[in-house]
Amino acid sequence: MKIFATYNIKGGVGKTTAAVNLAYLSAADGYRTLLWDLDPQGAASFLFRIKPRVKGGGKALIRGTKALDDAIKGTDFENLDLLPADFTYRNMDLILGGSDKRPTRKLAQLLRPMAAEYDHVFLDCPPSISLVSENVMHAADVLLVPLIPTTLSVRTLDQLTEFVAGFNGHRPEVRAFFSMVDRRKKLHQEITKDLTTERTGVAATPIPALSMIERMSVERAPVAAFAPSSVAARAYRALWSEVGPG
Amino acid sequence: MITPGLRGFVLEAPDGDDPAQDPLPAVLAALAQAFSVTAEPGAPGSGTHRRIWLDTFDWRLYRAGLMLEFEQARRGGRLLLTKADGTPQAEQRVTRWPRRPGLAEDLPAGPVRDRIVVLTSPRALLPIVRAVSSVSVTRLLNADGKTVARLIADQLTVTAAPPGITGDTTAELPLRLAIAEVRGYPGQARRAAALLAGVPGVSHASQGVFSAALTALGRHPADYTSGVEAEITATMPASVAVARLLLRLLDTLELNVDGVLRDIDTEYLHDLRVAVRRTRSAIKVLGGVLPAELADHYKTEFKWLGDLTTPTRDLDVHLLGFDSMAAQLAAASPADLEPLRAFLVRRRAREVRRLAAALRGPRFRAITDDWRKALLEIRDAPGQASRRRREPTAAELARRTTERTFRRIAAQGAAITPTSPPQSLHDLRKRAKELRYLLEFFAPLHDPVAYRKVVGDLKQLQDCLGEYQDSEVQRAEIHALADAMLAERAAPAATLLAMGEIAANLARSQAAARADFVTRFARFGGPAGQERVRVLLEGRP
Numbered sequence: 001m002k003i004f005a006t007y008n009i010k011g012g013v014g015k016t017t018a019a020v021n022l023a024y025l026s027a028a029d030g031y032r033t034l035l036w037d038l039d040p041q042g043a044a045s046f047l048f049r050i051k052p053r054v055k056g057g058g059k060a061l062i063r064g065t066k067a068l069d070d071a072i073k074g075t076d077f078e079n080l081d082l083l084p085a086d087f088t089y090r091n092m093d094l095i096l097g098g099s100d101k102r103p104t105r106k107l108a109q110l111l112r113p114m115a116a117e118y119d120h121v122f123l124d125c126p127p128s129i130s131l132v133s134e135n136v137m138h139a140a141d142v143l144l145v146p147l148i149p150t151t152l153s154v155r156t157l158d159q160l161t162e163f164v165a166g167f168n169g170h171r172p173e174v175r176a177f178f179s180m181v182d183r184r185k186k187l188h189q190e191i192t193k194d195l196t197t198e199r200t201g202v203a204a205t206p207i208p209a210l211s212m213i214e215r216m217s218v219e220r221a222p223v224a225a226f227a228p229s230s231v232a233a234r235a236y237r238a239l240w241s242e243v244g245p246g
Numbered sequence: 247m248i249t250p251g252l253r254g255f256v257l258e259a260p261d262g263d264d265p266a267q268d269p270l271p272a273v274l275a276a277l278a279q280a281f282s283v284t285a286e287p288g289a290p291g292s293g294t295h296r297r298i299w300l301d302t303f304d305w306r307l308y309r310a311g312l313m314l315e316f317e318q319a320r321r322g323g324r325l326l327l328t329k330a331d332g333t334p335q336a337e338q339r340v341t342r343w344p345r346r347p348g349l350a351e352d353l354p355a356g357p358v359r360d361r362i363v364v365l366t367s368p369r370a371l372l373p374i375v376r377a378v379s380s381v382s383v384t385r386l387l388n389a390d391g392k393t394v395a396r397l398i399a400d401q402l403t404v405t406a407a408p409p410g411i412t413g414d415t416t417a418e419l420p421l422r423l424a425i426a427e428v429r430g431y432p433g434q435a436r437r438a439a440a441l442l443a444g445v446p447g448v449s450h451a452s453q454g455v456f457s458a459a460l461t462a463l464g465r466h467p468a469d470y471t472s473g474v475e476a477e478i479t480a481t482m483p484a485s486v487a488v489a490r491l492l493l494r495l496l497d498t499l500e501l502n503v504d505g506v507l508r509d510i511d512t513e514y515l516h517d518l519r520v521a522v523r524r525t526r527s528a529i530k531v532l533g534g535v536l537p538a539e540l541a542d543h544y545k546t547e548f549k550w551l552g553d554l555t556t557p558t559r560d561l562d563v564h565l566l567g568f569d570s571m572a573a574q575l576a577a578a579s580p581a582d583l584e585p586l587r588a589f590l591v592r593r594r595a596r597e598v599r600r601l602a603a604a605l606r607g608p609r610f611r612a613i614t615d616d617w618r619k620a621l622l623e624i625r626d627a628p629g630q631a632s633r634r635r636r637e638p639t640a641a642e643l644a645r646r647t648t649e650r651t652f653r654r655i656a657a658q659g660a661a662i663t664p665t666s667p668p669q670s671l672h673d674l675r676k677r678a679k680e681l682r683y684l685l686e687f688f689a690p691l692h693d694p695v696a697y698r699k700v701v702g703d704l705k706q707l708q709d710c711l712g713e714y715q716d717s718e719v720q721r722a723e724i725h726a727l728a729d730a731m732l733a734e735r736a737a738p739a740a741t742l743l744a745m746g747e748i749a750a751n752l753a754r755s756q757a758a759a760r761a762d763f764v765t766r767f768a769r770f771g772g773p774a775g776q777e778r779v780r781v782l783l784e785g786r787p
Contacts, residue, residue, distance in 0.1 A: 220391065
């Protein structure tokens with residue numbers, strides 16, 4: 001089982017749309033895939049038309065009184081399941097903090113039994129740097145970091161890479177990709193071009209800012225499902241072939 | 247993930263309705279009370295599928311409570327092994343399915359092959375039923391437009407395969423419907439199933455597809471057995487009982503001819519030979535109740551038939567045991583034996599051709615046709631052959647012949663000492679086989695418990711005698727094969743040395759069987775064994 005997580009300290013950078021589309025493409029490739037919507041806003045759940053609700057809330061899941069297994073919902077797509085968001089996830093830091101001797105490893109521990117059932121797990125994280133995000137970094141094999149091409153976001157990537165390098169034992173591979181790229185902006189073009197050539201770990205495929213991606217919230221489906229030959233779907237497919245399992 | 251639909255229904259077209267009318271709209275209207283319904287073209291599992299159910303000629307998978315289905319795809323397909331109730335057991339992709347019926351051993355390694363090979367070997371898997379399955383999938387949506395369940399409708403046309411066994415060859419099954427649950431929405435699937443159950447003409451499916459197909463085609467599962475199982479009763483005239491018995495053996499013999507001719511697997515010939523041996527034994531021991539000239543004539547004919555099949559069977563035995571024989575080699579390498587295998591395969595091909603030609607010839611046809619006619623006459627006109635004296639009943643015949651054969655074995659066996667020649671054990675083996683057949687012929691007349699005890703003892707003795715004689719025969723054959731291979735210059739020195747080692751191993755098995763004989767015989771022919779036979783024949787302990 002390989003665990004992918006989309007993460008950025010900032011919100012609104014295309015984490016959820018990437019998680020939803022890449023998880024969909026993974027499933028379409030035949031991998032048994034689970035997407036866990038960890039964001040209390042429940043955007044990924046909404047995009048799959050699944051109610052953002054878990055019986056017993058986040059506490060029951062994290063404390064283990066409700067099995068992860070029982071909360072999973074099938075999406076409309078073969079091989080793709082979703083663990084919905086719940087509004088109580090907003091208190092996830094507290095729940096995690098009070099749960100265990102090793103609060104930063106709790107998610108990794110919860111996900112371990114899923115290996116029998118899934119080939120790929122995608123974690124869609126809420127923005128911020130918190131105990132939740134630290135848990136996600138410890139659980140993930142690949143940390144997918146969407147970057148808006150600005151100088152500031154490049155600094156954030158450096159900070160994140162440094163932070164992960166300090167982990168003892170398991171360290172996720174950090175794979176950044178440019179997101180919401182506006183081709184009309186010169187700065188976007190320059191940063192995208194320079195960084196993908198200069199730095200390792202930055203994917204060559206950028207995800208452009210496209211209205212088709214915004215349409216996902218109207219269609220409530222992955223763009224690769226409702227507009228499979230659109231520019232947006234092609235971009236996600238190219239990104240998946242870069243960061244996916246080969 | 248889409249879990250397979252477990253809530254199965256069938257939709258019979260109500261009487262008087264136009265059969266051409268599509269029954270699905272009524273079902274969809276019922277489901278629309280609670281869900282939005284929308285067709286899902288291209289859904290996984292939808293479209294037209296070719297499916298084949300496979301089993302051996304003697305239904306080994308069915309008898310083990312299993313079903314094997316091959317779902318054809320554009321290239322190869324998928325093998326699905328389930329329990330009789332449809333519970334999945336194993337699944338395996340195969341890239342290619344042989345046109346000819348295949349041995350499970352020939353399948354690529356995988357979970358299905360691993361599960362079935364121990365059950366089916368050495369029998370081939372035959373197509374039993376072929377089906378064209380036309381599947382449509384409908385999504386059932388909740389108010390959010392989320393798929394919460396699916397309706398799967400499957401229209402099957404089934405064909406009996408191999409064709410021409412019995413009954414109709416093609417049938418259309420009633421539309422099969424299932425509600426597939428979407429993970430995390432069990433309540434919605436239950437609701438959909440309840441709505442479906444309320445539609446006129448819809449009922450719960452009482453049979454799986456395979457069973458339904460067999461019923462529709464007029465086939466009965468497990469309709470072949472190599473056992474005797476003649477329909478005889480204690481009070482029927484002995485001649486009628488013997489005719490029924492011989493007719494039943496003739497049926498078995500004839501059922502296996504096609505498989506021998508097409509060389510599907512080695513067990514057709516084996517079962518055919520057993521039927522011939524049983525027939526010969528019955529004519530010899532029970533033939534006194536038949537017209538003398540009839541018994542005499544067919545004694546000769548069935549001997550001819552038995553002898554005709556022997557060379558091929560001997561080669562089959564060598565080839566079937568080849569790998570285990572090669573594995574026992576200590577000094578030589580199994581690879582040394584490969585020229586022998588190639589030689590055996592070549593010889594077998596020649597022998598099979600010779601056998602097939604004879605089975606297609608007039609002498610064999612005369613045996614089966616005329617023998618059947620003669621037996622039917624006896625069966626349907628009882629008592630005419632022996633009007634002057636009272637004819638014994640089946641029970642009297644069973645008792646007299648069984649007792650006599652047992653006494654002969656007891657006497658012959660007791661006379662065997664460690665210095666007796668091999669021939670004395672061979673003769674005893676023949677008698678033991680005769681007794682075994684007699685017991686099987688008259689099994690319906692015996693108490694099952696007493697029967698099992700006597701047969702159990704006898705089987706132990708037969709295994710020992712069989713091991714003794716087969717080892718000797720095989721050793722002689724290895725010598726003969728070595729000579730023949732030398733004559734054809736097909737024998738490298740390493741092969742001959744390996745064959746020598748095999749002959750030595752056979753000699754050791756034979757010596758072990760000889761040493762075992764005394765105890766095995768004592769159990770069967772001693773006082774306790776005699777008492778068990780007495781209980782069997784007199785019916786009380």
